[in-house]
Amino acid sequence: MNTFTDVEIESITLRIDDKDVSCRKGETVLQVARENGIDIPTLCYMEGLTVWGGCRLCMVEIAGFPKLQAACATVCTEGMNISTNSPRLENYRRIIVELLLAERNHVCSVCVSNGHCELQAMAIKLGIDHVRFAYRFPHLDVDNSHDRMRMDHNRCILCSRCVRVCAEIEGAHTKDIKGRGVLAAIIHDLDQNWGESETCTSCGKCVNICPTGALTHRGTAVGEMTKKTMFLPYLTLMREAQP
Amino acid sequence: MNKTITIEGVTRIEGHARITIALDDNGKVSDAQFHVTQFRGFEKFVEGRPLTEMPGIMARICGICPVSHLMASAKACDDLLAVDIPPTANKLRRIMNLAQIVQSHALSFFHLSSPDLLFGMDGDPASRNIFGLIRDHPEFARDGILLRKFGQDIIAMLGEKKIHPAWVVPGGVNASLTAENRDLILAQIPAALSRAARALEYFHTVRDRYPAEVDAFANFPTLFAGLISPAGLIEHYDGALRFVDENAAPVADLTDPHQYQSMIGEAVEKHSYLKSPYFRPRGYPDGIYRVGALARIILAERCGTPRADAELGIFRTRLGRSPQSSFHYHWARLIEILYGIEMIQRLLEYPDILNTHVRSRARPNRLEGVGISEAPRGTLIHHYRIDESARMVWANLIIATGNNNLAMNRGVLQVAQRFVDGTHLEEGMLNRVEAVIRCFDPCLSCSTHALGQMPLRIELRKSDGELCDVLQRD
Numbered sequence: 001m002n003t004f005t006d007v008e009i010e011s012i013t014l015r016i017d018d019k020d021v022s023c024r025k026g027e028t029v030l031q032v033a034r035e036n037g038i039d040i041p042t043l044c045y046m047e048g049l050t051v052w053g054g055c056r057l058c059m060v061e062i063a064g065f066p067k068l069q070a071a072c073a074t075v076c077t078e079g080m081n082i083s084t085n086s087p088r089l090e091n092y093r094r095i096i097v098e099l100l101l102a103e104r105n106h107v108c109s110v111c112v113s114n115g116h117c118e119l120q121a122m123a124i125k126l127g128i129d130h131v132r133f134a135y136r137f138p139h140l141d142v143d144n145s146h147d148r149m150r151m152d153h154n155r156c157i158l159c160s161r162c163v164r165v166c167a168e169i170e171g172a173h174t175k176d177i178k179g180r181g182v183l184a185a186i187i188h189d190l191d192q193n194w195g196e197s198e199t200c201t202s203c204g205k206c207v208n209i210c211p212t213g214a215l216t217h218r219g220t221a222v223g224e225m226t227k228k229t230m231f232l233p234y235l236t237l238m239r240e241a242q243p
Numbered sequence: 244m245n246k247t248i249t250i251e252g253v254t255r256i257e258g259h260a261r262i263t264i265a266l267d268d269n270g271k272v273s274d275a276q277f278h279v280t281q282f283r284g285f286e287k288f289v290e291g292r293p294l295t296e297m298p299g300i301m302a303r304i305c306g307i308c309p310v311s312h313l314m315a316s317a318k319a320c321d322d323l324l325a326v327d328i329p330p331t332a333n334k335l336r337r338i339m340n341l342a343q344i345v346q347s348h349a350l351s352f353f354h355l356s357s358p359d360l361l362f363g364m365d366g367d368p369a370s371r372n373i374f375g376l377i378r379d380h381p382e383f384a385r386d387g388i389l390l391r392k393f394g395q396d397i398i399a400m401l402g403e404k405k406i407h408p409a410w411v412v413p414g415g416v417n418a419s420l421t422a423e424n425r426d427l428i429l430a431q432i433p434a435a436l437s438r439a440a441r442a443l444e445y446f447h448t449v450r451d452r453y454p455a456e457v458d459a460f461a462n463f464p465t466l467f468a469g470l471i472s473p474a475g476l477i478e479h480y481d482g483a484l485r486f487v488d489e490n491a492a493p494v495a496d497l498t499d500p501h502q503y504q505s506m507i508g509e510a511v512e513k514h515s516y517l518k519s520p521y522f523r524p525r526g527y528p529d530g531i532y533r534v535g536a537l538a539r540i541i542l543a544e545r546c547g548t549p550r551a552d553a554e555l556g557i558f559r560t561r562l563g564r565s566p567q568s569s570f571h572y573h574w575a576r577l578i579e580i581l582y583g584i585e586m587i588q589r590l591l592e593y594p595d596i597l598n599t600h601v602r603s604r605a606r607p608n609r610l611e612g613v614g615i616s617e618a619p620r621g622t623l624i625h626h627y628r629i630d631e632s633a634r635m636v637w638a639n640l641i642i643a644t645g646n647n648n649l650a651m652n653r654g655v656l657q658v659a660q661r662f663v664d665g666t667h668l669e670e671g672m673l674n675r676v677e678a679v680i681r682c683f684d685p686c687l688s689c690s691t692h693a694l695g696q697m698p699l700r701i702e703l704r705k706s707d708g709e710l711c712d713v714l715q716r717d
Binding site: 109110112114141142144145150152195218219220221222223224 | 291292293295296298299300303407409412413417604606632633634
């Protein structure tokens, strides 16, 4: 009969911000840090979805590595010595968020997600009271063709959480990303209007998982859009519990 | 030798403007123009945005009267949704709109215009401002500040924010009134009424000191326009848009907002970014009309609340039914403050005011919508067109101050001809030119509050540009 004591769990010890911690083999730096109450900022990471490593906000310094590493995508190894906060990291994080704000039209005061937005909260947390880069003010579309939901490309930060939740949790894979660089954009099916999509099940997971006012319910006015993300850990738990 | 005087940075108004006064060879005023020098672009940049965002975006036109834009915008959106908003939401919107009118009129009268009245048009500019007022007339200044606070507090209690509340939404409002907040507002009514009454007493002691200004401050016959209730009472939120002539006789009633363009044309002048609306049946520029507190007071048979009606009686006994001088805007604003406070009380005492059904839900059911409401400064029109996905494709806004543009221009010329002597400049002359603008309480943009401390430089130049005389205020 198997008992817990029979299962061999390989554990790893490492240091994060001068704190000795241990974890199971295979865990990422981000997971271990959060388990130990150490906050590393993220925007594209979402527990329950595959790791994307796109936002680069979770970059950390690891002793012996010349380059910064993304905490969400770096698996812990024995003896690692990690620093999650330093003036250098703080500076880079500020630059990343400022570039996100400058890249599209993020006008918090009139956004439906004002007060409930992860990008806004991140900017506040990092003390960003102005943007040092020239705003691009691109002309971007608002896809209001879906009966219940809206895609506002002006507010999108291309974190791909909607793409992943659609493909990995709902299994529809309606959404994806087209183009590269600043021309990249979320699309539906073969770059059709959302309302014309053959594959969208209208489940609304993408809306709830979106960190900003890019994906919202139609009919919401300024500041009225709140997101409910509890479904994801619940669904993940249910899935893992299946034999 | 022709000369031009430029008043660059007109002070104690909301927004940025310039006045130019052209002088003939004898130093007499030959022409004067009021230029609004800022360009905003709201009609253009809302294109493509979802209609539900419109009240929130349009409110950003102004930091003084965002509520007015919320009202006109939300009404245009209600029209697009083709819904009747719940009766309680209608009353709550009216309360916020009246609170806005009270606070804005208090700002206009106490903070911006009363320094001219209490210290005199030729008074020392160093103290002819709100700070001088606080020093020399502390009780009066306190009343003004607290009346403004009264209005702002109501806005914050209803919409969580004093400026740019997101509470007014297409279909109604997004939160009902709590009994606690209703009682808090009601508790403030008696003090607010006393302050308004004291301000009127004060005003009566100074209003007769300025006969020359009454005579020359945009004192000419024009049409007046504003909303009016079916019973002929003063109205700020809904009702027909009525045009009356200089004798207060009705000329036209607009009952279908969609037809506003049959009555109002918009002319564009090269010298200003502000358009010049005119009453279309009379053509341009003969269709000059005025809006705002004075227009509403002239239009209405009566206010419908006891104290305001008593004061309106004094006003009409003294000035007649339809006084044409824009100097009387000040008095009209004080009457409206009184009316606003009384009406807020009346609305709060309705038994259904705490109902929680305050929002009608609907999809857009029309592609074109018009909302008309009364801002403190006058009639405000928002006209939207959307596509079938409820995205804005076109907007036209007629802002309250714009309606008065023709009258302000003519008023500036009249007062300049009366008071400005081009052979030598005196500060008091040019202050009067600014003061006539202040009578209209123009809101030229949103965020600027120049409290007499804004540097003002007036240059007198020959037509070839050579500088003759300079008047500098730091």
